[in-house]
Amino acid sequence: MSEQTINQSQVTSPPPNPRIESWKNFFTKLRKNKAAMVGGLLILFFLLVAIIGPFLTPYQPNTPDYANKLASPSADHWFGTDHHGRDIFTRIIHGMSLTLYVGVVSVLIGAVIGVLLGITSGYYGKRVDAFIMRCMDVLLAFPGILLALAIVSVLGPSLNNVIIAVGIFSIPVFARIVRGSTLAVRKLEYIDAVKALGASDVRIIFRHILPNVTSPLIVQATLSIATSILTASGLSFLGLGAQPPTPEWGAMLSDGRNFMWDAPHVAFFPGIAIVIVVLAFNIFGDGLRDALDPKMKN
Template structure:
């Protein structure tokens, strides 16, 4: 018998050698079954791209005032018409898209980071620390989200950054409660006790074993929370506590259009439709993520 061996490259590795690829294929296979969620995902991608490149391809200045063309109806020249200051509404919506997404993403990032930290600490260590953190979360949850954000902005003052802080604060309890519950479930698993017995410290266990196992509900909650954050921020701007004129923020544009809702409905209609589309896209995308990432729905 010959002892010579032929070394051939392994090109088709079993799924076990590429767990991330197998997990991604499994996730996408389940996700694409939900046609509405798939459309929502593509729409979000389109909105992000529009927010990035849109301001560079628009024709008009979003803040330039020209009373000679004020309250123009939608036309080939002004697709969405003009407002009471003669500003092109289509241009203002395109420029306002980046502000809307900025508020949504950053406010949820702030609320998620703090909420995840508090939820993991409460669920992992339990005891008195858990009770204190959860009672604080209960106090925050006792206020309706929009009222809590309204109170915070009233204290801090009306500005876009203060809106982000306010929306981030009222997002903390939702993340904290979800993460706490998931952490409690993971903490009771036998392999966590085995890792502790091997001498792993708490930080290593939390970051390498707890957080990766509870990432699915966090991702779903973050996606759905972005829609809530955008709606809340638009509501605060509608009340005059968010972005200040002449910033092309959709909630503020909707507020400006109230006075012309009967005679010139396009002034309020298009900003309102823009808010609805973005919120709807994130909601149906989040529902699709929840269905795809839920282990109970593998069949």
């Protein structure tokens, strides 16, 4: 009787869900990549600091204190003070949310527009494909920082204009990635079957093609955030991004270059903050790429 029950339970047990097994395999490979885990933990830490950090700092980021200007790092001012006597540690903490905001929103803009253009180009092909891809080639002909510099110069210096500029130069990368994946997916037999059942193009694109091109999108978005942060900091360093007294890291680095010999900490700490954040997103993006690569399952 017991053997019968065991056999029946084995027969009636449901087969494993392929989607769940795929996610388990992904997280298993991601956990094995120590560099990616370090990058992911750093990103979580940065997000936590950006959310609750500004409420815990003992100083105001934009309030000057000329009695303590250019003070060296100490117990009162962990990272020292700048030429206006403002606490650098406080300004870096407050600037964390600005940095992540610029990186995430600009990439989101580029990804949404790039995905729509790329999937349209790959699905319809012919003249639509040729027109969209030639437009992307024009944008790709300009170096990213140069294109962003030109756009901000036209729109005017501000943080929102930097986001728009960085988002625009991110569009071609996403468009080309999605187009390539769409060209491969649209030739599969199940797409032809869905078409034969009378599904509309919109349903096929968003229900059946888009979910199959998300893996390279996730990887590219993570890596693009690092590039966007670096570009936005560079534009702010040139005076085209966030304007004083906003505690943006690139602008803080620009202010600190005037005191490199007398007070190097003014430039050092904003610079090292940019390096650590960009490095975290890059190594986490590399780990995601390895974990999502089907060729590396074994």
